[in-house]
Amino acid sequence: RVRKLGACCFVDDALRLGWLPVRYYSDRFDPRAYALDAKAFAETYGNYPDTCQNCFIACGRRKKDSTMLPSWQEVMMLGSNLGFFDREKIIALSNAAANEGLDSIYLGALLSYASTLNDKEKEMLGIKDGTLGSYLKLIALIGENRGSGALFQEGLKAFPNAIQTE
Numbered sequence: 001r002v003r004k005l006g007a008c009c010f011v012d013d014a015l016r017l018g019w020l021p022v023r024y025y026s027d028r029f030d031p032r033a034y035a036l037d038a039k040a041f042a043e044t045y046g047n048y049p050d051t052c053q054n055c056f057i058a059c060g061r062r063k064k065d066s067t068m069l070p071s072w073q074e075v076m077m078l079g080s081n082l083g084f085f086d087r088e089k090i091i092a093l094s095n096a097a098a099n100e101g102l103d104s105i106y107l108g109a110l111l112s113y114a115s116t117l118n119d120k121e122k123e124m125l126g127i128k129d130g131t132l133g134s135y136l137k138l139i140a141l142i143g144e145n146r147g148s149g150a151l152f153q154e155g156l157k158a159f160p161n162a163i164q165t166e
Contacts, residue, residue, distance in 0.1 A: 005038035006049065007059035007072040012037040014076065021081040024112045032085035036075050044087060045069060070094040070104075077108025082115065082135065089132045096136050100143025107142070111135060 001009045014020035015033055022030045034040065041061060049058035050068065061069045070078070070090055078097070079090040097104040114125055122128040126137055 002059050003057055005042055006061040008038035008041050008075055010072045011075055021076055023083050024116050033080045035085055036079055074104045077105050081108055081112050096139045
């Protein structure tokens with residue numbers, strides 16, 4: 001299945017098994033996520049496989065214009081996990097992360113946690129409304145400040161109580 005449709009078929013498996021991250025891991029299923037599986041991507045963008053060098057699986061997919069589509073991890077972490085079920089929005093978030101040189105999976109975890117903050121803290125970060133534009137601005141802000149030791153240099157450690165252990 002991965003060779004035929006690409007690794008986004010794991011999104012469908014995650015839905016079926018109940019481990020898809022939805023809305024900051026508060027839910028494990030949302031029927032809108034069926035629009036994010038490999039079949040939906042193939043129907044929308046065509047099925048143009050891509051692969052790492054010397055790999056025959058070709059789990060990645062690209063558009064007809066050769067731009068890469070998001071990986072299944074990006075679809076989950078920057079898509080369903082943040083409450084986005086529109087493929088174009090996920091592609092925009094994935095591209096913004098890549099343009100800033102940020103790892104999209106860690107970024108998804110960071111944005112996911114930031115989205116659980118209280119309204120005052122979310123307003124301070126500019127994501128109170130939870131729109132695509134607000135997340136894109138925050139990603140740009142993180143990218144701009146990445147080398148200066150300022151905003152989110154420590155990742156989730158920058159937030160009190162973000163990581164709790166017993």
